[in-house]
Amino acid sequence: MTKYFLKKTAGTVPLLIGITLITFLVIHLAPGSAVDAKASFNPKMTAQAKAKLESLYGLDRPILVQYADWMGRLVRCDFGTSFVDGKPVTEKILQAAPVTLAINLGTLLLILVLGIPLGVYGAVRAGTLGDKVLTVVVFAGFSVPTFWLSLILMSFFGVRLGWLPISGLHSLFYDEMGTWQQYLDLGRHLILPIGVAAFTSVAGISRYVRSGMIQVLEKPYIRTARAKGLSRNRVIYGHALPNVFLPLITILGLSIPGLLGGSVIFETIFSVPGMGRLFFDSVFTRDYPVIMGILTLGACLTLLGNFLADIGYALADPRIRVGEHS
């Protein structure tokens, strides 16, 4: 087991170097530069001033030297500073990540709370009118463009009814509120974003649960459970549902890296300063240190996710461990 663990760990290092090297090359070779973005086509920006900026940022050196330099700093856990505002990259990511993480976790929770009962209902009542209506609603949510739905709901709940705030995370003068008021305020601001995100992606989980449940319900042990006279709820929730959860856990595991990936359109519409916007803005200003920081983080999380999944499988399934001897 230890050998397996070490082998897996050692394997991720060259993988990480490969990923960062390729992304580094790609973003630096893309046309446009941080200096152009900063100059923003201002005639007062002379060619000398541009050259000055380029050497200040070290962009005039060969690209592999730049990469080596970047990597050298990375091993000391230094992601560098942003070209745009001079803030450390880690600080920028640490500011944006909690926002995205909170929204994504909230969404995930809501999806589970809604998706599982919906799936169970669909499976138990498969083929009935109720099931069909639910299928249509769930798929409608899945197909509707997020930005459109968001704007409609903002307009309805925010403008027409005036019940909910339209955008942002806080009201004006947030600091001057009491603690409970602050929580309430934040909560009110999160209702629409989380609601929209959950509604547009509840389809996935509910369909997995539904189809898994249908399969499980045909299994002999369910028949046995029924035959021995257990109540309907006992059969469904006590015996069938736990078996549906196994594939669900895999799906949840794979969504870990996604928890930190924000959607640009979504965050832009709700004026939420999360990871999606940070990345998008960095790309447009060619803020290389920030782009690389976010991509490296993403790569690490993905590798970590895979790694954990591998280990998990190995723990759960002896056949995988046995495989290493053959």
Place this chain on the structure above:
Amino acid sequence: MLLKAKIRLKKNIFVSPPTLLVGIFFLTVSPCLAAPVEGDAFVTSSISEPSNLIPFLASDSASHAVTALIFNGLVKYDENLKLIGDLAERWEIQDGGLRILFYLRKNVRWQDGEPFTAEDVKFTYQKLTDPATPTPYGGDFEKVKSLTVVDPYTIEVIYKETFSPGLASWSMGIVPKHLLEKENLLKTDFTRHPIGTGPYRLKKWTTGQSLELWANADYFEGKPPIKRYIYRIIPDQTTSFLELSVGNIDMAALTPLQHQKQTDTLFFTKNYQKFRYPSFGYCYLGYNLKHPFFSDQRVRKALGLAVNKKEIIEASLLGLGKVSTGPFLPGTWAYNPDVPEGVFDPAAARTLLKEAGFIAVGQDGILSRDGKKFSFTVLTNQGNDQRKMACEIIQKRLRDVGVQMDIRTVEWGTFLKEFIDKRNFDAVMLAWQLSYDPDIYDIFHSSKTKQGEFNFIGYKNQEVDALLDEGRREFDETVRAKIYHRIHQILSDDEPYLFLYVPEALPVVHRRFQGVRQAPKGVGFNFIHWYVPKDEQKYKLKA
């Protein structure tokens, strides 16, 4: 310790009819009746976040909007776009413009209480010209030979050559020496916690969400009545319009569509005052003058005749714009009102093209000369629908006279690097922002055609070169006006650009603010004098 203030939002934004009548009456006569009262907050929004609050490191409009409230320059433009003193009480121009003496105000303090002196000006100048400072504004100060502190309130600037636009460059915000002397400008915390001499100081900056500025009681022109200035970051235009529709934003710039079609509701007319005036910029079609067809002036004139500028304004700006006749802003002193708008005359365009040697050969009706078809590609940047629409209208009109124009939209970074810098284009559709000083040396002087410079169309005209040089040597506005009027005339005759339109700025301001006025500089230039009568104040701020 921070005092906790209780905030109560005024719920009823809708006022009952009688109050409204009184309100209107009050509004019309109030400037001479009511004295400005303190209180309330002003909320505005921007699609992007300021990147840096050190004035000479800021290159984006969001940063400028905020630094303008925190810092002062030595000079500033007044509402009629005349240069007046700001931190400098007055100045003297000597030795034919080679020497400028600035006499500074003596009662100015930094927001931390330290006195402002000539040393701060010198420090700012040194940082601006320091090779280690990543500033886009170094070019303005390259012609300065030396800057000397004569006494704590007098500065002497010596120029290498006479450079009249240089005076306006002293509107650059001055930064405090005592706080920045030992700091590394690239890493300093000052960019997030700036201290200036201006009417507002930054109280709080919530990344990605908002900046909150508080009135500076110590301001040398007096404490501004509006207690807080809130700058919200709302990256989506539709969202900010929704926020405006419930009164959460006090001032915003509308799109032509919003201005014309979406703001005639009762709510809007009751709560907001709409303004419209020419924005400081113009949109143009720039020809690559190295192109064999476009180097021919007759061809450029013909294309100008074939395009209906008014139609473009009607369609892409819903009529909210003016025909552009040249590179200056209508109504300013440099603008030559005698330059004609140009006519739409496709028949004349066809004749002119024929004169230039173009004949229709094939079935498609496309003209050609020396066996080469007249077809070209216009490049424009992604994300600007107005420009794209303008391109499409031009495409149709040019097709009518037998010219094939293709449109290609390119992402901004790529656009600059691959096409503009490499001069790799037939024509481009772009817009210039205008500065208040009419010096357009960088854009039309023949010495500015090298890579990375801004005469990327490759325009060369000896008379324009000479006039541009002269315009930079002259300080007298009436003399300069003559020079720029002539330049305007020549550029209109030569048509190196097809000057298209000047879009209008379309701001709205909440009606509770008193003292709001429109001037040549726009709306908001006198923000520090705006106020809200006590009973109309929306945000009751105790602190």
